[in-house]
Every structure is written in structure tokens, then in C-alpha cells.
Amino acid sequence: MDSPSNGYGWAGALPAKQGLYDPTNERDACGVGFIINIKGQVSHKILRDSENLLCNMSHRGATGADSRDGDGAGVMLSMPHRLLSREFLALGCTLPPPGQYSTGNIFTDPNNSECMAHFDAIAEQLGLRVVAWRRVPVNSEILGPTSRSREPAIMQPLVVGDWWEERRFQRQLFVLKKRARHEIGGWFYVCSLDTRIIVYKGQLTPEQVPEYYADLRDAHCETHFALVHSRFSTNTFPSWERAQPFGWCAHNGEINTLRGNKNWMRAREGLLHSKAFSDGDLEKTFPIIDELGSDSAALDSVLELLVVSGVMTMPEAVMVMVPEAWQNNPTMPSAKRAFYEWASCVMEPWDGPALLTFSDGRYCGASLDRNGLRPCRYYITSDDRMICASEVGTVDIDPAMVVEKGRLMPGRMLLVDTREGVVVDDEKLKLQHAQRYPFQQWLDTHQIKISHLAVKDAATVDDQIPVSQDRRMRAFGYSAEFLNLILGPMVQYGKEPLGSMGNDTVLACMDPAPRLPYEYFRELFAQVTNPPIDPIREKIVMSLACHVGPEGNLLEISDCQAHRLSLDSPLLTKPELAAIRGMSARYPEWVSHTIDITFAAADGVDGYRRALDRVCEEAQVAIDRGAKILILSDTMVGAERVALSALLAAGAVHHHLVATKLRAKVALLVETGEAREVHHFCVLIGYGVDAICPYMVYETIAKLHRENVLPDKPVAQLIGQFRSAVDDGFRKVMSKMGISTLQSYKGAQIFEALGVASDVIDKCFVGTASRVQGTTLEGFAADALTRHDNAYGLPGAIATIGDEGEYNWRKVGSKHINTPGAISSLQDAVRTKNKASWLKYTEASQQSIQDCTLRGLLEIHADESQAIPVEEVEPWTNIVKRFCTGAMSYGSISKEAHTALAVAMNRLGGKSNSGEGGEDPERSIPRANGDSERSAIKQVASGRFGVTSNYLADADELQIKMAQGAKAGEGGELLGTKVSSEIAKTRHTTPGVTLVSPPPHHDIYSIEDLKQLIFDLKSANHRARISVKLVSEVGIGVVASGVVKALADHILVAGHDGGTGAARWTGIKYAGLPWELGLAETHQTLVLNDLRGRVVLQTDGQLKTARDVAIAAMLGAEEFGFATTPLITLGCVYLRRCHQNNCAVGVATQDPVLRAKFRGQPEHVINFFYYLAEDLREIMASLGIRSINELVGRTEFLRTTPGYHFDKGGLDLGLLLKPAHEMRPGVATYSVIKQDHQIESRLDSRLLPELLESLRTGRPAEVATEICNTDRAVGAILSYHLSVAHGLEGLPQGTVRLHLRGSAGQSLGAFLAPGIAIDLEGDANDYVGKGLSGGQIVVYPPRASTFDSHVNVIVGNVCLFGATSGEAFIGGIAAERFAVRNSGALAVVEGVGDHGCEYMTGGRVVVLGNVGRNFAAGMSGGLAYVLAEGFEDMCNKESVDLETVHGDEALWLKQTIQRHADLTGSKHARRVVDRFSGLLPKFVKVFPRDYKRVLAQESANINVPVEPQLPKPVVSEVVDIEDALVDESLLSDRVQNLDKLRGFAKYRRRGDKYRSAKKRTTDWDEISTRQTKSQLQVQAARCIDCGVPFCQSDVDGCPIGNVIPKWNELVYKNQWRDAFDRLMATNNFPEFTGRVCPAPCEGACVAGISELPVAIKSIEAAIIDHAWDMGWMRPVPPVRRSGWRVAVVGSGPAGLSAADQLNSAGYLVTVYEREDRIGGLLTYGIPNMKLDKRLVERRVDKMAKEGVEFVTGAHIGVTHSAADLLSSFDAVLLATGATWPRDLSIEGRQLEGVHFAMDFLTDSTKSLLSKRGGILAAGKRVVVIGGGDTGNDCIGTSVRQGAASVTNFELLPQPPRERAADNPWPQYPRVYRIDYGHEEVISRWGKDPRIYSISAKRFLGNSRGHLCGIETVRVQWTREAGRWSMEEVEGSKEVVEADLVFLAMGFLGPENKVIEELGVRQGPRSNVETGEGSYRTSVEKVFAAGDCRRGQSLVVWGINEGRMAASEMDTWLRNKQMACDQSRLIN
């Protein structure tokens, strides 16, 4: 046997931390119970009965690979004095009387007796004596190999004292036990050591417990109670000590707040003192909680401390540690409330699902958590026994002896006092304790409430600085996106806004840009082993209140413990904080101390660490000096002072104070400008902060209000809305982890850090998992300094705070996985099977994966010598069978998209997933062409939409959704706008009503409940694979192990970034982790447990390319899921508007109008998977891998990309890459065997031979049989066979009848199909009628029973969950959560527990007795009729009305109750029928308001003949507001109510209007007129604000990356100034681009896919024109000049924009222009009617005033020496443009009248500006050769000059009127359009000037050498193999008369005088050569930008080039010589 080595678990049996496996994550769940003689009479029979109790719950536990290896089981009993007397006598010892000695079982090293000697010695030091050691006889033969490998020697010490005083003896035993644990450790574990009880346990199966321990079989072993426990562990490792019961209790549940409880207990140790303990003894028991022990063990330790110290009785201690939900319960007696409130001052609740059974020998009891998340049922018999357990039916009891059947209710306690011989009533018991002291008086006297303090109305904002100028906002990292997307909605609606499509943004730890520390933290969430709770419907159990400030001594009960400051919420206003800061004025001892958490900027990075140390030190000193309140404040931030992150500072202080045991002495508050989002606040509280005052948010709200950005309401009200949104956010985040109270959440550290280095963790976040290392303290410091520099380092006016692109993609901003380039290339690739586009897609995707994800840092490392031919790799048709599409429900996406996915996957042999929304059965009928629309995977989520027996029977895979990537820990959410009548029908709900799915806790509380659901589903369809969907988070490996042990066939590990569903942004962004971590951890842990071979592992989450798939396989997956990418192939463009029902491409909408726009085809999906599989084969071939199975888990093919480096701290993926097959060699590493579900042994299977024929043919049949609690899901297998044969309709009711007697196991009648009827005489456990699908269930008490049915519990929790139809008659009370999410069943029951009819959407429920709290919460359909006392108080009336019953309904009700009485024999029901008319007024009808509305609508329509039609379109027909309203004042009124959601489809596009062609050709004024502001608001409302705004993509959209959606939003909101700021941030010259840009942005606009694009250019022009009009465009010279000089050669767009940028950065800029005016192309290349030259002059003037020097007539290289320039400037920029025109060298070219177009345009403008002549078109026949803008400008200019005719030759054919196939969106559309010049010619001469496909052969001249005509020929274009070729059309020659020809055929390159003189290298096309992505030329100091570098292009490209070049020059100059303090980035 190995010796203990690693300290983990019993005898080091748990494997040490390795790879991503961490033994501290181990989890378990259990079955518990006890049997007791109430009068305390001992007997051996009790022990015998307890065996049944234990063994009949064995299905709740689990076994390892060998069925003899149990997970752990045990029993606690009263000290068996008779047995022990005999046994110790045999050892020569006579026992003292019972109670005066102690013994217990101790696990010890069989080969080492020294431990016992050590134990003896400690005992002696404590005044105790170990008189003897008894070896406990055991039967080791029965153990499995695993448990045997660590089997201990089990010894019993006989401990006595030489004195006798019971309490002291107990305390010394406690100290002995603790010291032995601390001092001996290793193989030494004390199961119990007490005077009255003893625990026998081990790593055993329940059946093995009595077999293993001979004592338990010995008839001398007598006890008055036996408390049992069977464990379900998530691992397969030997773990003797984790078996339960512990010394005092047994626990079925999970303490979610364990980390916090441990930390707080540790902190409290500093305050613990007790006179009861001898000197120093108490301290020797520290730490009270064993760091490596389980949550249950920790709870047991604290419980023991409280009881042993004598301060509390056991029931009291349980009340303090696991209190009931007292805060929101007005019906609770005030004394009890006061007790709980006092208790909350003493200790935070140990929160989480918990059924706690406990005993100290006298009392034996059970207590249930506040949510009632564990089942607990009991019987009391006439012979004074109580049997209490997780299930009924575990012990055989004669029904006639049962006098009471009950269940433990949420928060309640069940207690037997064996000394008194009574069952103590919960109410009485608690009241008795509550009245022990005057708790209320203590609270009144000592508790301080915020209302007691002088909270003044302080001004919220003290300065006049506008938001856009507030430098602090930049210093704290605020973004415009936060203000608009997050803060605005929170303030306006009091709710955090929703988002959708997951989180595809770069991980904070991989972002080179500064990120806040909060963004590294991921919220953990409950999955499988513990349930999340429902923060909406079950808000009543939640509380944000908590007490702060010094705690008292836990080991006493006193009034001063109430002396704490009580807060209702942890978010403080500024006045509240001020009041707390000054509270010592009223409470002198409450001294506050504010610690400045800023440091001097000059101290740099080192200053950060020093400041953190200083803050911790100051905190400690302040406490030593008596401070009771510490306030960490960053208000001193400013130009000279940088703020520490409030999170790092608070975390460091909290942990420093925990370690020094000072934390419990002080309140820790934070006053910060940094924290602003819900997540930020949660992280602060999670790391121990008591309260937060986010002053900067409040000031921002006040400023935004002052600037009229927020609604006109009092600021206090707006702040109130914000706080309310944050409070909801707290609840949501807490609930995800199943935590109910903020007090428990505080300091619980429910986070994983992603990418934080251990130096930071160890200092600030001790105990937090951070598995890939990452950003160091220096990294965080550097980020803080960068942010500070951005705010205070800029010399001039500060820029607008940025739009960081954190939520939506932005060209300049955070990286995202989904980019416009990748999306458009993918769509093109799959639509046209274009391999080139596919390659572009993979290239773009791989780049973004590399930028954003962990796998991006990995490289596939192929050894060339191992490569094999690709033909040897399995075919793509095999590979695609491992692919499936994600669970996107019908409802969230359209029917068209949903069915396209299904058809595609069915054709491929892969699988599509129904999602949780159900599926129309029609889709199972194959289409005429053989296609199937059926989803092979049917998902079952806690919403249970449309889950019927038929639905389940029709699946190949049934997937249980435990969590989803997009919002782990939350339920689904479908807004009412998407619940069309079709969707409502499929989901069995009410149209138009928002559906919020409950989180998965209503029927899955723990691993054992999941096991049950797997059992149920396997029964409902034994053919189907059962899958469990999990989401990546730390600990998923052990959870997955438990899931495999629960017999799942398949596990999906989803990543945090995928998913389409709607959720609050906090959930989307901060819950869950990358799948890489989750998958690798799962694979490693399963291999380590030898469980991997039993399950198929799948992953999903933004899988994009074959490389992703290969990496997923290498990390352990053998199947792969894809959600967003297939959706993109079908047309999704990542609008992120899925939840709003306005998807412009018909993918994620139910709106018929938008659905009609869907263009996706199954072929597109198929093409995607084909390409993907083929690429994967290539990768596999390169690795020498032939099949996917060979690739699974082969991390040796992966390595971190060589040379990768992050400045902030490297990520270490070593744990991820640890090969699992090395962790446990020789075991399976992929699925090799199937799970054994033992279908054949189920009761249904045994009945099947008798019933199968009837199920198939419909011939009636009946069977009768006994049933017991191990017979589970009875009826489900029968239902499967019936559904397969008869579909949804089933058979006539009662065709097959089962008559059962006994106690039914869980899930009786689950998914019972129509035609099957079950009647049960007896009782049943949980889940009766789960998913009832048309069958009938009748349950009634045994006929022999004597109790009253309506006061006794007969069925368990969660009955009728998700029932869709059928009937249930329950002759007794149902426990908690009855008929939750019932959507169609009829049920009659005689009483229900809490949360009855919650989320119900249909059906009818009759309750003939009392109900628990929260009845009807979230009920939106169906009806309930309740006859209960005090019902109003119990009903949650948020969504229902309470009415009386009358008329036909009353008759129906009476008949239904009569039926119930007949079927169940209920006397109570019969009495109700007999007295019906008298009782009728007492019946309350619960009528959901939504349902009422629908019924009213239906009845209003009943007499109106209605044409069958599609649901009314939500989007109305296109309305042009302006057409209807010409009056601007009216229009501006109307625009207040613009619909921006659907504006793109609702309002007509309107671009700038041109003046009439006739009129405008008579002058040279600009052709276009601006729209009014209101008109432009309408246009801006057409902008969808896309998640991926293609308009600003540099691939196809705006080259300059204008943040178009942002200014659209601002214009829409009439915020023109902000829009102007936003526009100027990216574009220096919008007045130019707004006029002359061909607007590729509009070509790429998403609205243009199905409608006309947004009029972006018009809005742009209007914003800047308005700014000039308003005087906002004023010269702003730079504040500081660097003294450095830069020359710019050329003054076109590139030259001017570079000059503007460089000048504003402080350089001295001189611009040289060879012409007589500045502007280049802008002045002379573009005619005045397109761009008025006054605008250019105005701009140039402004720049000159700002300090730019302009030199005209300076032709560098000709009039000025380039060399001189080089020597007199520090840098030179060439921006000379591409001015070398393409010529047409044909005969006659030399003739007079043949000109280059640019010469003509230049002359024309010169003549206009200077009245100087030149080329004139007046009276001439003009031919323009060449199109484009220049050609068109020549046409317009010729018309104005008075040409006699104008003709335009185009060599190319006429473009199509719509996009051609090779010109897909979002490319610039090459379509036929009429430009202004064409229109003018048409207006003048009646025909379009353009002649297409014409070629000029020669120019013809007259005798004067002047042009007179052109000989032309027509050409024909053909395309072959993708290439166009041209040939002349024979006989088509003709002559076109002409006097003037303008050659407008583009430009060949730059004019090269200056280039040659400088010797700058040129490229093959004569452009200036620079490095890729660079603007530096081959000559030092010389840069180039614009057309001279990139060739002829658009003005906007020129501007972009100038900006980029300026940025590079700035960096170059700074790097070269500038001092750091002058540095600035310009962009």
C-alpha cells in the first residue's frame, strides 16, 4: 500500500493537482435519512431498518468502474453501550456509565501504530486518558480494488477523564480531535469522538456498510436512532474520509459560498475567545476549517465548534448557519425575524442547497435550505418511530401504522427530542430559541441603519466639465460604447440591456490595449452538482442586505453583536458615503479612515506595487488605531496621480486583513471612479468589499443629464434607476451560483481568473483559480499608466472618449473573432463554391482566432517525415458525421433557418439540434424529395418546451441542457415579440408573452437529479444517446466525471463565446470560460478516472476552421458543434439584434416580412462542412493521422506558437497541453464502450412482454403489480413504444392500465403517453408526471391508511414539471414546485408546497387545500382554482389576477372534483363536493393576465369572419414620413417617435437631392442640397447599429473606418455635437468625403442586403456642414510644439490629412504644392459643382491658422531642390498623387482637340477661379473616353460650358442593373447607375451619353490638324475559365463626329521628378515602394502616402493614407529622439 504523499484526500488517495485537474474541485451529492425511536428506546431493529433505508437509496449514489467500489456510505448511531461494554471488557476494560466515556472510529495507517501513541499523548496533555484501543472487526473481502487500495485500520480508542464534567469533557474531546487532525494528519482521521454518538462509514456501497462492519450486524449493537448517508462522488478515487455522516451531521447538498465561509471563519478566528476553553486550547483548534476538506466537512466543523463551546444548542447553531428566508417574509413572527436578523450580524449564511441531518444523541433532526432544493419526506408511525429520508418507501411500513406523512419544507427544521420523547414543531422550536434573548431590543438598541445617519442631499457633480472633456473618464477607461450601450439603458429603463450572439471579443489577457482587471474575471456558475436559483420568479428568497463593520465574538450570544451598520444594498450614493465617513460624530467609536489608492505618476510601474503595499500597511495601522471603517478612495486621481485599480487594492487589503485576522474588525468600503458595470461591482463584493460608491458613474449620469442626453427626470431618480439595475444584476450573478444572499456572496470569490499571473493572485485574490497565468502586476500597472497617459498626456484638447469596440466590432478597437472580411468571404465561398473566397475566409478567421483566443496561441506541429497521402485519411463523408449544428431553438431563429440547418445536416449524416423550443411533429414527415427537416438531436432544457413522449421518441440524441455558452447559469429568454402564434403553438404557450426559462433547478438540483433525468430520458427513448451539455469553467472535469457516472452517453463542453441566445451583457461577457480549458480539463479528468472510454466528448464555441477542429480533437473532443458559422453561411451577418426580432436577413426573426428575406440554402451549410472536412483531412495527413479517433487527445502535436509574447505577462498553456494518456497510461482516451443503462431490469421492461401487443395495436390491457421506490420512471418505456406506434395522438385514454401498490420511485408516469393510465395505491416520490404527455395518473393513499389525505404528503417535489397534456389526480398533498411549467395538463391535488404552478403556460390545476409561498409566479397561461386558507398571501400576483368562480366554470369545477373523489376515493374531495355551493365563494380562480388578454382577443374576433392568413407582419409597409409631412415643424415632432429598431424596413431611403438638372447646369454651384435635420434623423433611424457594421470595414466598407453606426445613432438622437466629435475622430475632412466619396460604405451596408442602404454619405456631409454653421470648426492650434519639422510634398487629400495630423501633434509642418493653389485633386481635379472650392479654401485657412505653412508654386524636383528639403526637415512625406495619366496611343493622337481629362478639369476650375482661359467645350461636340468619376465630371463640365453634344465611350459592356454573381455584397456594387453628368445630358438632349462596348480605333482630323471625328468599332466580351476576353465585332466600324476628346482612362503612377531626385525606390507599377503596412520609403526620413504610394484611388483612401503615414512618422520621430514626456500617439 502506498504511503500518503500529496496531502489530497484520505491517505493522499486523490491524485495530486496535475494538468487542469485539481482535487479541490471534487464534488458530491447524496441520499440521506434517519430512522429514530421518538421516545429514545434503543433496539437493534432500528439498525436493521436503517439498512433498508440506506440500500433502497443506492440509486442516488454511484459506483466506480468496479461495482464493489462504492462512493461512500455510512451510518451514525447512538453509542452502542451494550456492544461496547462487551468488547472493551474483552480488552480488560470496564466501561463507565453511558455518557461518561467516549469512543469513535478512527481511520489509521495499518502499518503505523505511532499515530495512536501520538493521539494518546495529546489526550494526556488535555487531561484525558486513552484506556484502550479496540480494532474494529471488518470484512475487507467485499471491497472493490479502489477502496481496498486505501483501506485503513479502523480503531476505537476508549477515552475517559479522571474527572467528570460533561461539557468540559466534550470540549476536551473537540480539542483532542482537532489537534489530532492538525498534528498527526496523513493516515489519521477521526470519524467521530463523542460520548453519545458513533459513526461507522467508509468508501463503501450502501449495501456494504453492514456487511463490512461486524459491529452493525451484532445483535448487541443497539441504538435509538440511525442516521444514514450514501454518497455520489464525481470521481472514482478512494476516499474513505469523505464518506458521511461526519461527527455531527450528514449533508446532502453543496455549500456554494464555501470559499467565503472559509475566509470569514479564518478572519473571525482573530476575534474568537471563550472562557470555556483552557488557556490556549481554543487557538490550538485553529484553523477550525480544514482547508482541504469538503464543504460538508467544513460545515460540520463550525457546527461542532458552536455546539461544543456551549454557546448554542445544535438546533440553534443550524438556524444560524442555514437560516430560512426571513427577509421577505411578512408572515414570519417578529421574534423569529429578530433572531435571524441578529444571527445575520453574527455570521453569513452557509448558502446552497442543503438537506442537513444531524444528531447529538439527544436531538436528531433535519433542516432544509431556504430554497427547498432537496427532497425530504417523513413518516410517523403509531409505534413512535419516525422515518425521514430523501425518498419515501425506503423502509417497509404497514400502511395502517402510518399516522402522519409529511415533508420538510424550505427553511424548516424537523426535530425529535428523544429525551422529551416528542417531535418538536418547527415554529414552536424556533420561536423558543428566538425568545431566549431580547433580540429585537438588541437590534433596536445597537443596529445602525443608513437612515440613522445624516445623509445630506449633496451635489452629485461639482464641476462644469462636459462628459466629452472629462479626463478622468479616459483615465478610468470609460468608452463611448459603455455610455451608450450599457449606462444609457440602465439609467433609462432600470435594467441592464440585453445582447445576443455571444462574446467573440478578444480575451482581456490577450489584448495589447489596456484592460481593467475586472475583465479578467469570469463568473462561476452552478451546473449539475448544485443548482442556480431563479432571481426573477423566486426573488423572495434573495436578499442584498448585509451588515458591515466590526463583528462580535462568535462564541457568545450578546447584544453587542448587533452593533453593526446595516445596508440594504452594497451600492452607496455619494451622500450616503459621506454620511458613513462622518458617522463618528454620532457613533464615536465608528471612526472611519480613508486610504488614498492613487500614487504619483512619476513613480511609474514600480510605484504601483509600492502603492499596493502601502495601502495594505495603512489599513492595518488604521485598524490598530481603532478605525472601524476603511474607505479605499481613488478620488485623488489627476494629472500627477494614477489610480490603483480599486479591485486590486481592495483584494489586496481584504486578503491581508484575512491573513492577519483583522478583517472581521472593520468595514471595507470602496470609493471609486473605476467600477461602473454590474460585473465590476460583483467582483469587488466577491473579493470582500462591503460597499461601493461609484462616484464617477453618478457624476457621469448627472453630466449626461445636464447635457440633455438622458430623459428629463430628476438626477436622483436616474441614479435610482441605475442602482436598481445593478441590484438586479447582483441578484442575477448570485443566483447563477445558487447563492441567495449578498452576505454569503461577499468574499465568496465565485470567480475564475483568466490570464492573471500568480503574483497578482497571491497578493490580491488568494485561492482563485488562474490556470494559464498571464498579466502580472507590472502588466496591470502599465495598463493603468497608459490609460492615465491617454487622459493626461495629450498636450492639446483631449479627444472624445473612444468607442472601444468591446461589444460591437469596430475597425479600430478590440479584436473580434467575427470580422466583416471573414463573414463576407465565407458567404461568397459557400454560395458560389469559390475556393479562393474560402481561402480568404480561413485566412481571416485564423488571424482573428490568433488575435482573440487561447487556441490562437497554439501551433500544430507536424513532423514531415510522418505525413501520409491525404487519400489515406478517412473520407470527408465520414468526418462530417461528427459535426452537428448548435442548439438554436425554433423561436430564436426562423423556421426557414431552422429547417435549412436540419435538411443540411440530415443530408450530410451529421446532426442538427432542435434547441429548447420544441419542434413541430410535421417536420418528422420526409419531404417529397426525400429531405428530412427533423432535428436528430432534441434538446430538453428546464423550460421544457413541447417535450412530449412523441418528441423524445423521435430523437437520435436527447440533450439535457445544463447550461449554455452565451449565458451560463441562466435560463433562456425569448422576447414576446418573437413569440408568434406558430411559435406559441410549438412551445405550448401564449403568443406575445416573453418566455424566460427557469434556470435548471426546478428539476435538477444535483448530480443525483441529473442521474434521474438521464434515467427518465433513456426510458423515454432507449435508442437515443443521452447527452449532457455543460459549459466550460474550472472544475468541469469533476462535474463531467459525475455525469459519466450518472450514465450520460455524451457530453458537450461548450465555450463561453458561442451561442446565439439573448442575455444581459454581464452574462454574455463574463460567465463561462474558453472551451479549450473546459475540454482539456474534462478529457484529462475523465482519463484520470478511467471514465473517458464510456462517453463521447464534444465541444463547440466559435469553431471556424479545420485548424480549430483539429485542435479541439487534440484537446480531447471527438465530435464538434457549430452554431454561428453555419448561420453565417445561411446569411447571418452578425447584427447582434437577434433578440429584437428585426433580423434584416430573416435568420433570427419570426416576422414574416423579414423571414421572406431569408436567402439561405441547405447547400450553403453543406458546402461549408465539405470545405472544413477537406481541410481537416489535409491537416490529419500532414500529421500522419488516418482517423479522428487517432487524433483525440494528442496534445503532443500542439505547442505554443514559438516567439509569442505579451508585454503584460505571458500565458502559459502548459497545463492545457499535458497529455492525458500520460496521466493514466493504458486507459481508453476516447469512447470505446457504451454505458450500461440496464434497461431490461426496469419495471416497464418487465411489464412489456405483457403489454407490447396492446401498445402497438390499441387492444385494451391491464396489469397490477407491487411497486417500490427503486422502480423509477414507470410508464416511460411503455410510452415510448406507444408513441412510436401511434405518434403524438396516441391511443384512447385508458387503453393500457397499470394498477400499482406501494411507494413508487421517482418519475412515476414520466412522459406518460395518451392511452396509458396509472393508478397507484400508496405514495410516490419526486417528479410524478414529469412531462406528462396525455396519459392519466391517479395516486391515492393506501385504503388501509387512517390519516386524512388533505393534510398528508403523498407525492414529492416537482410533480408535473413540464406536463403538456393528460390528467393527474393526487389524493393528498404534493410537495414543492407542483405543476411548474405545466402547459396543458389537468391536475387535481389536495395541497401543494412552495412555488406551485410557477411558469405555468397552460392547462388547469385544482388545489383543494393549502398552498405554499410564491404560488403562480411567472404564470402566463392556463388556470388554477384554489381552495386554501390565506391564499392571497401565498400567491405571487405579479402576473395573475385572482377572481371568483361561477357559471359553467363552477359546474366544470364541481364535476372535476367529483371525478377526483371517484378516482382517488378522497373523503376530503367528497366533502368539498357535498358542500360545493357553500364552498364555491372560497374558491379563488387564478387567471394570468396575459392569458386573459389572449382570450379576450379571441372572443372579440369570434364573430368576425377571419381570412386565414399569416400572423400580422410586425414590420408595416414602407412609410415615408417625409412624404406625408412636408412641414418641418411637424416632422420634427414626429421624429421623437421614430422606430429605430425597424427603421431600415419602415422608412424609405433618401439620399441628398440634386437640384434640377436643367437649373443646375446653368451655374457652377454645388449640385446637391442637404436634407433637413429631421429628415436626416429619419435616415439615421434606418441604421440597424449592426454588431458587425460592414459599412466601416476596411475590406469593403469605409476605408477610413468611420464609426458610422455611432454617428448615425447620435444623429438619430439629435445629438449633433457628439456626432461631429465622433466623425472628426476618424476623418479629417468629412466635408470632402461627404461630397465626393463614392461611398463604398453604402455598398457594404447591411441594410442594403434586403432594402436600400442607409444614406450614410448624406448624413456625414450634413454633420460637418452643420458643424461649420454652428462655429464648432474653429482653429485649435496645438498647445505645445515639439520643434521638429516635417515637409509634406503635395497638398491633395493625403498630404492635407497628414499635415493636419502632424500639426495637431505639435510638429512644424510645411506643405509644398506645385500648383498655384493648395488642394491638389480637391482643387483642380474635382469640378466646383461637386466640391465648392470655397470649402477647400476654408479648410486650408483653418489649417494655416493652426500653424501649417503652405507653399504654392513649389514643384519639388523642378523649382525647388528635393535635397534641400531633405536636409532642412526632420522628415519628408511624399504625397504627390498619381498624376501620370493613361494615354490612348492610336492614330491621330497628336491632333488638336485630344486632351487628358484632368487637363480639361484643371483648366475649367482655373477659369472659374481666376478667369484664366484654357480648354473650352463651348459649342463643341465632345467625346469623353472612359468612365468613372473623372469621365462623369468631364461630362458635367462640358454641359455647363455649353458643349454642342456630349458622348461617352465605355470599352466595357454595360453593367448589370443588379449585382452580378461575381460581385456579391458587401463588395462595392458594380451596377448600372445614372450619375449627375449622365442625368444632365439626358435632360439636355434626351438620351444617355454612354455608349458601351465601343473602342476608338483612330482619331480623324481635318485639314487644320484639328480633331473632327473618331473611327470606332464595337467590341464583344466573353468570359472563359473566369477570364474576360474581348473581340471586335465584324462590320461594326463607324465614325463618331467629335471636336474635343477627353481621355479619362485613369492614371499610371506618380509624376517622378522628386522621386528620382531623392532616389526613392519605385515598385513595378512605378508607385513609391514602402514596406507592407508601412509608409517608410527606401530613403531615410522619407515617407510616402496616398496615390503616389498605393496607385490611383479614392479621396477617402488618400485621407486614410495621410493619417496612417502621419502616425508612423510620429512614432518614428519619437522613437528617434523625442523625450518620453512629449510622446503622444496620433491616429
Ligand code: SF4
Ligand atoms: S468617407 Fe466615404 S466610405 Fe467613408 S463614410 Fe464617408 S462616404 Fe462612406
Ligand code: SF4
Ligand atoms: S450603416 Fe448599415 S452597415 Fe452600418 S451599422 Fe448602419 S445598417 Fe449596419
